[in-house]
Amino acid sequence: MQSFVGNPDAIVIGGGMAGLAAATFLAKQGKNVRLFEQSQAVGGRARTKEMNGFYMNQGPHALYRSGRGIEVLRELGIEPRGRVPSISGAYAIKDGVKHTFPAGLVSMLTTGLFGLSAKLEAGxxxxxxxxxxxxxxxxxxxxxxxENQISHPAVRELFLAVFRVSTYTNAPELMSAGAALEQVKMALDKNVLYLDGGWQTLVDEAERAAERAGVIIEKGFKVESVERTGAGQERNLYAVRGVRLSDGRRLATSTVVIASSPTVAARLVEDGEHPLLAKWADESIPVKAACLDIALSRLPNPKATFALGMDRPLYLSVHSAAARLAPCEGALIQLAKYLPPDDDQPPESVERELENLLELLQPGWREALVYRRFLPDMVVMNAIATARHRGTKGRPGPQVEDVPGLFVVGDWVGEEGLLVDASLASARHASDIIARYKPAEAQAAVR
Ligand SMILES: Cc1cc2nc3c(=O)[nH]c(=O)nc-3n(C[C@H](O)[C@H](O)[C@H](O)COP(=O)(O)OP(=O)(O)OC[C@H]3O[C@@H](n4cnc5c(N)ncnc54)[C@H](O)[C@@H]3O)c2cc1C
Known part of the structure; x- marks a missing residue:
């Protein structure tokens, strides 16, 4: 086996938004940082596909304007540019029929979605x-x-739909009400931004910020395992000592940040046998969605820009109606089905369901179709913030307590936020802990 070479102060595994942010914060502390990304490009799930002037995120992406993520981005010198989607042109879909979406006072009064006493309760x-x-x-x-707070069944449906669109989670029996309500509060407070040019703009700026801070980014290199000191080195028992790469290299370091899923984190340490990491992986239930991304040469019905299913977990939004994501006359529409954890519907039938919703809002879309992409099984968030684990408050990490020098970051980690807010907040938090952390003992073990 090849012996250890190099000696970065810290190694980050994974170049999504969490890994890029963690690496940059560590480099800003004066550390010599290496980041390894297995793909040929950084960005992970935040990457955007560009095609003839259309910018397609991997499914619908919206950045919460009052979330922790935007604060962390600003600390990195990144100012997200985009627009707030309008609530006019929004529909609630029930029994295959469009109703005005009850988002404000006027729409609440005029919608045919439910009767007067339900309107009063919802309001x-x-x-x-x-x-x-x-x-x-x-x-x-x-x-x-x-069930405790709402008496009208139609208002219950409305709130379940609002929880789904805010959290992406279609698991009311598991999801924490506190975590879901925090997300809804943020949405109602300052809404979200659809980003001009897609989330790739965040990725590109985060990569530049990392490089400016001195992070060495190696793309196309997968980390195979995190290696630790063995038993017998009493005080440093099982501390981090380095990583092994897919090309056979072994790099020594006292600090490793895993910026990927709980399953990958567990696999990287002791081949999945490390008890704490294996438990985190076992207990995580991923939040998934099926996404249909549609590029059109023109929008058949410019007045219908948003729809949310009441009796079906469906979403449609014309993202290009707010942000710059399509050429002049063109339109970019993102549709999604929020999948339940026990989903077993065949992908073809989900795709048909999404097409039917598109037909309802934008009849004639097929004649204007430029490009379509169906992503049947996307992991939106690596773990549901469950009530059983006290929502965000009982989530793991970022420190892996019984492996000195090992940290995890991502959308399943730490006490703050959901989605990319959690990825960026946990990256910030991990870097704060590492700044205070004294790796001298672990360093001695490496040498
Ligand atoms: C359909 C969809 C819709 C979404 N909508 C929103 C939204 O509206 N708002 C919001 O805030 N968030 C949204 N998200 C979530 C957001 O995209 C993610 O939370 C965020 O991008 C996750 O970043 P990350 O760095 O934590 O993980 P990832 O982006 O998954 O990055 C992990 C990286 O690690 C790399 N990697 C893994 N293993 C290794 C290894 N062994 N060696 C080297 N590299 C490795 C992977 O290749 C990947 O690049 C959405 C996600 C999806 C899929």
Missing amino acids: RLLASIQKIDTRSLMSATVREWV
Whole structure:
């Protein structure tokens, strides 16, 4: 076996938004940092495909304007540029029929989605949501909250749809009501941004920030395992000592940040036999979606730009109606089905369901079709923030306590936020802990 070479202060495994952010913060502390990304490009799930002037994120992506993620991006010198989607042209779909989406006072009064007493209940709840103490609801499920707080079945459906669109999670029996309500509060507070040029703009700027800070990024290199000191070196028992790469190289370091999924993290350490990492991987239930991305030469119905299913977990949004994502006359539409954890519907039938929704909102879309892409099984978030684990408050990491020098970051880690907010918040938090961490003992073990 090849002996250890090089000696970076820290190695980051994975070049998605979490890995890029963690590496940059560590380099800014003056550390010599190497980042390994197995693909030929960084960005992970935040990458955007560009085709003839259309910018297609991997499924619908929206950045929360009051989330922790945007704060961390700004700390990195990145200012996301985009537009807030409008609520006019929004529909609630029930029994295959379009109704005005009850987003504000006027639409609440005019919608045919439900009757007067249901409207009053929905209005009252929406008006009081910012006052809800979410911390006390972390261990309650979304289903429990909805059944305890809402009496009209149609209003329950509306709130379940709002929870789905805000969290991507279609698992009311598992999802923490506190974590879901925090997300809804953020959406109602300052809404979201659709980014001009897609999320690739964040990826490109994050890569540049990492390089400016001095991070050495190696693309096309997979890390095969994280190696640790063996038993017998008493005080440094099982501390990190380096990584082994797919090309056979072994690099020594005292600090490793794994910026990938819980399954990858578990596999990298002791071949999946490390008890704590194996437990985190076992307990994580991924949040998944089927996505249909559609590029059109023109939008058949410019007045219908958003739809949310009430009785079906479906989403449609014309992202190009807000952000610059398509050439002049063209339109970029993103559709999604929020998949339940036990989903077993054949992908072809999901695709048909999404096409039917598109036909309802944009009849004649096929004649204007430039490009389509169906992604049947995307991992949106690596773990549901479950009530059983106190929502975001019981999530693992970023420190792996019994392996000195080992950290995890990503959208399944730490106490803050969901989606990319969690990825970026955990990257920031891990770098703070590492700044205080004294690797001298682990360093001695490496040598
Ligand atoms: C359909 C969809 C819709 C979404 N919508 C939103 C949204 O509206 N708002 C929002 O905030 N978030 C959204 N997200 C989530 C957001 O994209 C992710 O949370 C974020 O991009 C995750 O970044 P990450 O760095 O944590 O992980 P990833 O992007 O998964 O990056 C992990 C990286 O690690 C690399 N890697 C893995 N193993 C190894 C190894 N052994 N060696 C080297 N490299 C390795 C992978 O190749 C990958 O590049 C959405 C995601 C999807 C899929």
